[in-house]
Amino acid sequence: MTKIISISEAELLEMEQRKRAQLINSIGGYKSGILIGSVDREGQENLAIFNSIFHLGANPPLFGLIFRPDSAPRHTLSNIEETGFFTVNQIHSKIIEQAHHTAARYDKSVSEFKAAGLTPEYKSSFFAPFVLESLVKFSAQLAEVHRLSINNTIMVIGKILEIHLPENTLLEDGMIDLVAADTVAVSGLDRYMKAKEIVRLPYAKPNPQYH
C-alpha cells in the first residue's frame, strides 16, 4: 500500500504557480483535446487547441468551452464573437504534435494551420475552416458568451450544426467509437493518451432491495 498524502487549501494556495496549474488541471481526470478552427471577416484563419470542452445537452445539441482570462489577445474568441461560426476537430494520435503546437503564441497575421503543419478544409460551404487531417469534426454556431466574474474566464456555448466522421467510427446506437477514431485524451496541460475499452455498461436501474 502506498502512502496517502493530503494537500491542504493553504498548501495549495502557497504552491508554486506552474506546479499548482499542473495539479489542478489533472485533478478532474481525463480531458478531451480538440482543435477549434476559426477565421475573421478578412479571411485570416486561426487554429487553437482546447481541453475544456464539455457536454451541455443533446436537444438542442450544445457544448461549452472555457477561454482563459489571459491578457494576451484571444484570436479564436474574437473570431467566434466576430463571425458567429467555428469548427471543432477531434485530435488523433498522428496529429498530436501539430495540435499541441497551435498553443504557441503567434501574431494574428500568422495562421496556426500553417505554423503547425495542418491543412484548412472548407466543407459544405461552411464559413470556418475544419482541420483536414482530423477524422471526427463538426461545425458550430456561437449561441452564448458568459463572462464568469469569479475568475474572469469566458464560457462560450456553441450549438452543433453538422457532423463529419468516418463511417466505421459511428456505432449502431449513435455513439462514436473514439478508439476506432484513434481519438486522444489529455491529462493536465501536456500529456496525450490513448484509451482502450474496459467495459460498456447498461443503463443503471435501481436495485429493488433499496427501493
Place this chain on the structure above:
Amino acid sequence: MTKIISISEAELLEMEQRKRAQLINSIGGYKSGILIGSVDREGQENLAIFNSIFHLGANPPLFGLIFRPDSAPRHTLSNIEETGFFTVNQIHSKIIEQAHHTAARYDKSVSEFKAAGLTPEYKSSFFAPFVLESLVKFSAQLAEVHRLSINNTIMVIGKILEIHLPENTLLEDGMIDLVAADTVAVSGLDRYMKAKEIVRLPYAKPNPQYH
C-alpha cells in the same frame, strides 16, 4: 480508406432521442467520470456519478459541473445548495460498476453509497463524505450556481479545498499521474476506458520562421 459520412443539422434534430444523446455525448471526445459525495443537513448521504466536470482555473482552484434540467429531483444539487460542501472522487478500474450504479434513480432516503456498495469516508472533519475506495479525491465548496436558460441546465462552480491522493500518483511537477492512479475515462454515457500515455510534450513555443 473508410468512407466519410456527414450528419446534417436537420438529420441531427430528427434523430431518435437516445441515439442523438449517444452521438452528442461522444462527439466532444473523452470525458472524466467522477463521483460526487454529498449529505443533507439531516445526515442523509448521497453519491452520484458525473461526467461533466471541467477545469475553470488554478488560482483560485475552480472547476465546473453541469447538472441536467431533469424534472426528477436532483439530490446531489439540493444537498450542495443546502450545505455548500461536497466531495469529488476519481473513479478507478476496480469501482466502475459501483460508480455506474449510482446513476440509478433512488429515493432521497436511500444512500447510493449503500445501494452501490461503496463506503462513505469522513476525512479531516470535512462535512461531506468521500468515497473510501476512491484513490484521488478532494473536498469542495460551492462557489456559484448558474442556471443556463438556453437549455435549463445548471452549472455549479466549485472551489477545491483539500486534495487526498496516493503519494506515488503525484509527479514532481505537480501533475497527477492518472495512469498510476488507474483513473478511468468515460466516452458517451456508458463506456469506461483505461488510458496509456502516448507522449508528454513541452510548452509550445512559436516557430521563429512564422513570427
